[in-house]
Amino acid sequence: AQKVTQAQTEISVVEKEDVTLDCVYETRDTTYYLFWYKQPPSGELVFLIRRNSFDEQNEISGRYSWNFQKSTSSFNFTITASQVVDSAVYFCALSALISSGSARQLTFGSGTQLTVLP
Amino acid sequence: GAVVSQHPSRVICKSGTSVKIECRSLDFQATTMFWYRQFPKKSLMLMATSNEGSKATYEQGVEKDKFLINHASLTLSTLTVTSAHPEDSSFYICSARASGRTREQYFGPGTRLTVT
Numbered sequence: 176a177q178k179v180t181q182a183q184t185e186i187s188v189v190e191k192e193d194v195t196l197d198c199v200y201e202t203r204d205t206t207y208y209l210f211w212y213k214q215p216p217s218g219e220l221v222f223l224i225r226r227n228s229f230d231e232q233n234e235i236s237g238r239y240s241w242n243f244q245k246s247t248s249s250f251n252f253t254i255t256a257s258q259v260v261d262s263a264v265y266f267c268a269l270s271a272l273i274s275s276g277s278a279r280q281l282t283f284g285s286g287t288q289l290t291v292l293p
Numbered sequence: 294g295a296v297v298s299q300h301p302s303r304v305i306c307k308s309g310t311s312v313k314i315e316c317r318s319l320d321f322q323a324t325t326m327f328w329y330r331q332f333p334k335k336s337l338m339l340m341a342t343s344n345e346g347s348k349a350t351y352e353q354g355v356e357k358d359k360f361l362i363n364h365a366s367l368t369l370s371t372l373t374v375t376s377a378h379p380e381d382s383s384f385y386i387c388s389a390r391a392s393g394r395t396r397e398q399y400f401g402p403g404t405r406l407t408v409t
Contacts, residue, residue, distance in 0.1 A: 212400075218384055219402040220337075266336065270398075280327060281388075281398060285336045 177202045179269050181284035188257055189292050196252045196287045198267030206272040209243065209250045210281070215263040226250065257291045264288050296320055297389050299401035306377055307409055314372045314404045316387030322367040323389035327398065328360075331384040343370050367392070377408040 178201040188194045200209065211223040224234065226243050234241050238255045254261055267284040296319040306312050316326055324345050329337040341357075343349040343364035351357045359381075361373040370389075374381050384405050388398040 217402075218386075218405070220386065220400040222400075225397075280339055280342060281337075283336045288334070 177204075177207075177269050177271060177279070177282040179267050179282055179284035181265075181267055181287050183287045184285070185288045185290070187290045187292060190259060191256050192291075193253060193255050194257050194289065194291075196254075196265050196267075196289065198250045198252065198284060200248050200250065200267070200269045202269060202271055204271035204279075208270045208272065210268040210270070211241065211250075211252050212266045212268065213263045214266060214286070220266070223252075254289075257289075259291050259293050262289060262291045295391065295397070295399045297323075297387065297399045297401040299385075299387055299404050301404060302402060303405045303407075305407045305409060308378055309376055311373055311375045312377055312406060314374075314385055314387075314406070316370045316372070316389065316401050318368045318389040318391070318399070321389075321391045321399075323370075324367065324392045325390040326364055326370040327388045327390075328362060328370075328372050329386045329388070331386060331403075333384075337386060340372075374406065377406070379408045382406055382408045 180199045207228045209226045213221040231243050231245055240253045242251045264286045266286045268281045270281045271279045298317045300315045304312055326343050328340045330340050331337050339352050340355045341349045341351045341362050343362045345364050345367050349362035364370040384403050386403040387401045390398050
């Protein structure tokens with residue numbers, strides 16, 4: 176069984192502050208993918224990143240960075256110098272890779288509502 | 294590339310009527326499509342997985358007779374909410390997996406259903 180936990184339900188920061196969104200996952204599979212999605216008020220899911228379980232390198236993309244720690248089963252997401260436009264719900268998700276090479280369906284965390292105040 | 298559309302984006306219907314939601318992959322062929330439901334301030338819950346040309350696989354607790362899924366072609370899947378009730382009001386999101394790229398899922402923009 177797969178499980179994704181986002182313990183932070185809501186976070187509120189002031190613009191230009193850094194903020195980290197936590198994600199902890201559980202899976203018995205040895206090969207899996209981890210994802211982060213952004214869902215603005217419009218509702219459409221915006222893909223942010225996919226990380227393979229074999230690749231523990233941290234990644235930075237502009238103001239976004241991700242810290243993958245396999246030892247603690249965590250895949251945290253940091254926004255540096257937050258902006259009002261970053262306000263959205265952020266979902267972490269997990270998909271295990273099965274032997275045929277295809278991926279199981281996505282399991283989503285409960286989401287973190289980020290509000291960036293001006 | 295990899296665009297998924299949903300139609301309609303919003304729909305309001307009366308109790309007892311049926312509503313059809315379409316999910317289309319616009320620039321790729323999707324052998325598998327997924328339907329999710331999202332309640333306000335909640336996560337996405339997988340309802341069913343549909344494979345082109347075969348019956349959909351429903352998640353536990355999802356009524357197959359209530360939520361009819363048809364994946365008739367490699368670019369179109371439909372979700373029909375039959376005899377809708379106010380508790381069916383929700384945000385429905387589809388995603389599509391491309392043929393030969395089984396690790397990627399592309400999400401549609403969602404359909405907001407309100408049953409009065």
